[in-house]
Amino acid sequence: MPESTVVxxxxxxxxxxxxxxxxxxxxxxxxxxxxxxxxxLAAGFGPGELLGVLGTAFVENRALLMFLLTLPAIGLLxxxxxxxxxxxxxxxxxxxxxxxxxxxxxxxxxxxxxxxLTHVAGHAQTVRPLAAPMSxxxxxxxxxxxxxxxxxxxxxxxxxxxxxxxxxxxxxxxAIGAVLLIQGFFARNGIVLEPLTIALWALPTALAxxxxxxxxLWLFRRALRRGRQTAGAADAAD
Amino acid sequence: xxxxEYLYALIAVLLACTAIYNLRERRYTIAAFWLILGVxxxxxxxxxxxxxxxxxxxxxxxxxxxxxLGLLAAGGRLSAEPDSAEAAARRRVCADRLxxxxxxxxxxxxxxxxxxxxxxxxxxxxxxPLLDPKAxxxxxxxxxxxxxxxxxLRVTRAAPLEALGEGRRLIDALGWAVLLPMVLxxxxxxxxATGVGGAVADLIGRVIPTDNRYAxxxxxxxxxxxxxxxxxxxxxxxxVMMAGIGLPLLIHRHGADPAILGAVGMLTGYCGTxxxxxxxxxxxVPAVLLELPDQHAVIRAQAGTALxxxxxxxxxxxxxxxx
Numbered sequence: 400m401p402e403s404t405v406v407x408x409x410x411x412x413x414x415x416x417x418x419x420x421x422x423x424x425x426x427x428x429x430x431x432x433x434x435x436x437x438x439x440l441a442a443g444f445g446p447g448e449l450l451g452v453l454g455t456a457f458v459e460n461r462a463l464l465m466f467l468l469t470l471p472a473i474g475l476l477x478x479x480x481x482x483x484x485x486x487x488x489x490x491x492x493x494x495x496x497x498x499x500x501x502x503x504x505x506x507x508x509x510x511x512x513x514x515x516l517t518h519v520a521g522h523a524q525t526v527r528p529l530a531a532p533m534s535x536x537x538x539x540x541x542x543x544x545x546x547x548x549x550x551x552x553x554x555x556x557x558x559x560x561x562x563x564x565x566x567x568x569x570x571x572x573x574a575i576g577a578v579l580l581i582q583g584f585f586a587r588n589g590i591v592l593e594p595l596t597i598a599l600w601a602l603p604t605a606l607a608x609x610x611x612x613x614x615x616l617w618l619f620r621r622a623l624r625r626g627r628q629t630a631g632a633a634d635a636a637d
Numbered sequence: 638x639x640x641x642e643y644l645y646a647l648i649a650v651l652l653a654c655t656a657i658y659n660l661r662e663r664r665y666t667i668a669a670f671w672l673i674l675g676v677x678x679x680x681x682x683x684x685x686x687x688x689x690x691x692x693x694x695x696x697x698x699x700x701x702x703x704x705x706l707g708l709l710a711a712g713g714r715l716s717a718e719p720d721s722a723e724a725a726a727r728r729r730v731c732a733d734r735l736x737x738x739x740x741x742x743x744x745x746x747x748x749x750x751x752x753x754x755x756x757x758x759x760x761x762x763x764x765x766p767l768l769d770p771k772a773x774x775x776x777x778x779x780x781x782x783x784x785x786x787x788x789x790l791r792v793t794r795a796a797p798l799e800a801l802g803e804g805r806r807l808i809d810a811l812g813w814a815v816l817l818p819m820v821l822x823x824x825x826x827x828x829x830a831t832g833v834g835g836a837v838a839d840l841i842g843r844v845i846p847t848d849n850r851y852a853x854x855x856x857x858x859x860x861x862x863x864x865x866x867x868x869x870x871x872x873x874x875x876x877v878m879m880a881g882i883g884l885p886l887l888i889h890r891h892g893a894d895p896a897i898l899g900a901v902g903m904l905t906g907y908c909g910t911x912x913x914x915x916x917x918x919x920x921x922v923p924a925v926l927l928e929l930p931d932q933h934a935v936i937r938a939q940a941g942t943a944l945x946x947x948x949x950x951x952x953x954x955x956x957x958x959x960x
Contacts, residue, residue, distance in 0.1 A: 406839045410831040413824070417867050417915075425711070427915060428813045431820045432707030435827040442831035447697055451688070454699030456826025458677045458684050462641075463818045463918065465775045467648050467808060469746055472786040474803025478724075479793040480732025481739045487732070488740075517774075522923040523807075524746050531927055551929050552938070558923035559911075559938035566907045567946075570900065580872055581899040588884055590895050600900035607949045612942045 413438025466523050473528050485529050486536035497553065498620035500537040501560050502613045504530055508564025509609060513571040520565075522558060531557045538620075542627055549623060556619055560612065567608035570601035638765050641772040642682045644779040649679035655805040667809065670709040673702050674816065703823060710813035735792060742788035749781035750774075807926075814925055817917035818869070825873040837864075838881025845882075850891040850959060857882040858951045861902055862909035869915030871906030878902070893958045901958075905950040911943035912936060 413434040420430030432453075439449040473481075489495055508520055520526070534557045539545060545553065570577045578594050578601075585592050652675035659668035677684065677699055687695040732739065753768070754777045760767040768776045786800060808815070828834065837860075845856045857878055864874030883902060887893040910916045913936070920935050929935070 406836050407832060408836050408840070410828070410833045411836050411840075413828060413831070413833060414837075414867055417824075421867075421915075426707075426813065427917065428710035428816050428820055429707045431817070431824050431915075432704055435820075435824045436704070438824075438827055438831045438833060444831070447693065450697035450700030450704075451693050452700070452827055452830050453703045453823060454684065454696035454701075455688055456823040457703045457819060458681045458696070458699055459826070460819050460822035461645060461677050461681055462772070462775055463822065464648060464678070464815065465644070465779055467651060467804075467815070468644070468779050468782040469785070470807040471651070471800040471804030472742060472746065472782055472789045474807045475786070475789045475793060475795055475800040476739055476743050478728065478731075478799070478803055479735060479739060479795070480728040480730075481743055483728050483732035484736065484739045488737070520747060522919075522926050526923060527926045528743050551927075551931070551934060554927040555924070555929055555931075555934035555938040558927060558935045559942070561923075562911060562919045562935070562939060563942055566910065567904065570904055570907075577872070577903055578900075580875060581903060584876055584879055585895055585899065590888070592896050592899075596896045597900045600897045601904060603953055604901060604904045604946070604950055608942070608946055611945050611949075615941055 407442065409441035410438045412441050466521060469523050473523060477528060481528050482532040485532040486539075489533040489536040490540055492537075495537050496541055496620060497534060497538040497623070498617045501534055501557065501616045501619075504534075504557070505560045505564045505609065505612060505616070508561055509568035509605065512565050512568025513605070517565060517569050520561060522561060526558055526561050530561065538623065541620075542623060549626075552619075552623075556616070560616065563608055563612045567601075567605045571598050571605055638762075639768055639776065639780075641769045641776055644776065645678045645681055647779070647783075649675040651801075651804060651808070652678065654801055655808045658802070658805045659809070666709055666712050667812070670706060670813070671808070673705055673709070676702055703820065706816060707820070710816060731793075738792050742785045742792055745785040745788055746778075746781050749784055750777045753777035753780055811922060811925055814917045814921045817915070817921070821869045821873075821915060821917075825868060825870065828868075828873070829876075834877040834880055837877050838885075841881050842885070847886055847890070850887070850893075851955060853882055853886045853891065854893075854954055854958070855951065857887060857898075857902060858905045858947070858954065861906040862912075862947060865906040865909030866913040866915065869910070869913055869917065871903055871910055874906050874909070875903055878906075887958070892960050894960070897958045898954065901950050901954050905947060905954075908943040908947040908950065911939040 416434040416437050417430060420427070420433070435453055436449065439452060444452065489500065511517075511520065520530075531554045534553050535545060535550060538549070538553050542549070578597050581597050582592055582594050652671045656668045656671040656675070659665075659671065680695070684695040684699050754774055757768040757773055757777055758766070758770060768780075789795075790797060790800060841856060841860065846852045860878045860882065861871065861874050864877055865871045868874055879899070879902070883893075883898055887898060888895050910919060914921055914933060920939075921932055924932050924935050931937070
């Protein structure tokens with residue numbers, strides 16, 4: 400950085416606002432909006448300019464809510480018993496258990512993301528209507544009805560599995576945001592890279608993510624079973 | 638051509654209907670919230686076009702809408718309606734009656750998205766592409782959702798209004814969490830415009846021992862995680878940390894390989910995404926959708942994978958990145 404430029408540190412207050420709002424457990428949306436205003440004012444923006452920057456950036460990012468269009472179909476199918484049916488279907492599988500189902504879901508999610516199909520699955524599209532009830536059914540095959548606490552852990556783990564499959568698959572795909580962002584950043588700074596080289600270097604982490612999470616899913620199933628055994632032993636001792 | 642704008646307009650209609658349902662139940666705050674959120678979807682293209690044409694007020698009005706949404710969100714609470722026993726019994730009966738036919742519309746969303754993503758680029762009408770080639774994935778997802786809706790109505794023989802009511806129920810359950818990714822992306826835009834990245838870079842360069850390449854690498858990796866946690870998005874953290882440490886110190890001074898540093902550095906940021914409630918669409922939205930009492934339950938389930946993976950990434954970079 401050249402010595403002559405004077406760096407204005409005041410816009411950093413925006414980051415401080417996010418951290419403070421987070422620590423004080425304020426509503427995140429409000430915190431983030433305030434952080435934007437603070438950062439803009441600290442940078443010397445006038446009110447009109449600041450509103451313009453906020454509005455333009457907001458409109459430019461509206462693609463993030465496209466998934467709302469899936470909700471009427473998913474909601475309707477659920478009202479007519481989709482989740483119950485998904486549960487029955489998995490429960491009828493011979494040899495199915497919780498970790499087998501979840502690891503298979505992780506593999507499919509990671510592989511489809513690697514092919515660039517990031518919107519194929521997701522929390523609204525597949526986790527809530529299909530993967531979560533299927534995980535519950537797979538767990539119930541071994542354990543019988545789940546307690547609410549066990550059910551919530553199974554659901555949370557399913558959502559986590561979807562995220563991990565997505566995150567550590569998509570970077571291996573050449574034409575996706577992350578790789579192009581990295582390539583574009585370097586290109587602007589005079590370093591020319593092939594997107595494929597960047598994508599290939601995402602492979603070791605992708606494999607590690609699969610190995611670590613699959614192991615945890617296996618341990619999770621074991622922990623659920625052990626929890627039942629100790630609970631059963633405690634009941635017997637009473 | 639089926640422009641992506643038309644699909645955004647459908648979202649505006651969906652949000653407006655959700656607002657009307659809430660208005661009729663006298664839930665005015667949440668009704669106003671959905672109504673205002675519909676504005677950038679109804680007029681998004683017009684707002685951006687006006688900005689390009691030099692007219693500032695539409696974008697400024699959208700900016701005022703963002704602030705209004707923040708204030709309205711602060712008054713809202715996230716909660717899913719409790720399930721009633723009769724609704725559960727009714728679902729059981731329907732599930733047994735309809736059987737596996739229920740799966741097809743649900744599977745149509747991923748399968749048609751896939752099909753349209755690969756085949757949609759070849760579809761044309763009067764020699765013009767049918768789908769917006771610049772937004773193929775999103776168009777594919779939206780159209781797949783609409784076809785799935787038609788199929789779901791056919792399989793269940795429900796009235797279309799029932800589907801709207803169910804969509805509204807899910808949107809209401811999501812509440813402000815639905816908005817957080819959009820305002821965070823907005824904050825990223827504001828930070829870029831106000832020069833936050835440069836200031837961070839300057840500050841970090843003064844604090845760390847820049848002669849030690851491993852200290853620089855650790856600062857880079859932890860900075861990626863920290864900024865991802867704050868901004869809810871590794872994409873926002875990447876330019877900041879790369880411009881601050883990656884490029885000047887690691888690549889130019891210590892000769893690090895840019896491809897490895899870029900790829901693994903970004904994935905180190907992703908470990909931060911798994912840990913932060915700011916990444917609401919990944920971490921909070923599913924907790925609401927799955928009706929979990931603990932909003933942070935998904936993050937708790939992810940931490941055990943995110944932390945070892947972060948260590949793996951740092952070790953991988955330390956091992957491979959330097960010549």
